[in-house]
Amino acid sequence: MNRLTLLLLSFVLVLNACQAQPKGDGKHFGEKINNKGSISYAALVQKMRTSDSLVTKVYGTVTGVCQAKGCWMTIVSDDDPTKTEMFVKFKDYGFFMPKDLSGKKVVMKGKAFKEVTPVDELRHYAEDEGKTKEEIAKITEPKSELKFMASGVMILD
Numbered sequence: 293m294n295r296l297t298l299l300l301l302s303f304v305l306v307l308n309a310c311q312a313q314p315k316g317d318g319k320h321f322g323e324k325i326n327n328k329g330s331i332s333y334a335a336l337v338q339k340m341r342t343s344d345s346l347v348t349k350v351y352g353t354v355t356g357v358c359q360a361k362g363c364w365m366t367i368v369s370d371d372d373p374t375k376t377e378m379f380v381k382f383k384d385y386g387f388f389m390p391k392d393l394s395g396k397k398v399v400m401k402g403k404a405f406k407e408v409t410p411v412d413e414l415r416h417y418a419e420d421e422g423k424t425k426e427e428i429a430k431i432t433e434p435k436s437e438l439k440f441m442a443s444g445v446m447i448l449d
Contacts, residue, residue, distance in 0.1 A: 322387040323444030327351060327399040333369035333378060336404055340438055345405040350440070351448065352378070354393045358420045362388035367398065367440075379409070379417075383443045397449045402442040409435045 331339075333352035340346060352367035355377055363385065366377040380400065382388065411434055418428045 319447040321389060321445045322382060322442065323401060325349065325399065325401045325444040325446050327446065327448065330399045332371055333367060334371040336378075337369070337372070337376070337438065340404060340406065345403055347403050349399060349401045350404065351397060351399040354389075354396050354398055356421055357389050357391050357393045358417075359391055359422045360420045362391050362393075364417065364420070365389050365393060367400075378404075378438050378440055380440045380442055382445075383441055387445075389445065393447070396447055399446050399448055400440060400442040401444045402440055404438060404440050407437065407439050409437060409439075 327349070330349035330351045333350055336346070336348065336350045339348075352369050354365050355368050355375070356366040358364045363382065365380045367380060368375045368377055383402065411431055414431045414435055415428050418431060
């Protein structure tokens with residue numbers, strides 16, 4: 293009986309070891325997550341056409357990070373030729389991202405939602421991003437956009 297138990301235990305351990313592991317460099321921020329069940333940012337945009345909010349895991353490429361603290365980032369989909377950005381904040385201001393993350397792929401867990409961002413907030417983010425005074429002065433209209441509140445982020449590459 294011990295041999296059978298040992299054999300079954302060995303089989304389970306080997307089976308678990310052979311399962312596909314999420315690709316990533318092990319760098320996690322906030323809640324520790326994996327990419328299992330994640331959807332592309334392009335797929336999220338499609339789903340948000342019929343919803344005001346959605347709890348999900350999504351992956352994309354980082355295009356910008358707050359240069360003051362790393363307290364927000366923007367992502368795009370590699371599948372979207374327009375490269376429409378999504379603004380990402382971090383739950384409870386509980387973690388920050390590396391400032392040199394632009395160009396890296398990430399997966400995030402959290403809540404996507406639609407929101408209108410006022411001019412003063414848009415200008416604040418532009419300042420955080422290091423934009424010039426002239427670029428900031430050109431921001432004169434609020435922006436309706438898709439946003440994401442992430443509870444966890446994992447760098448994929």
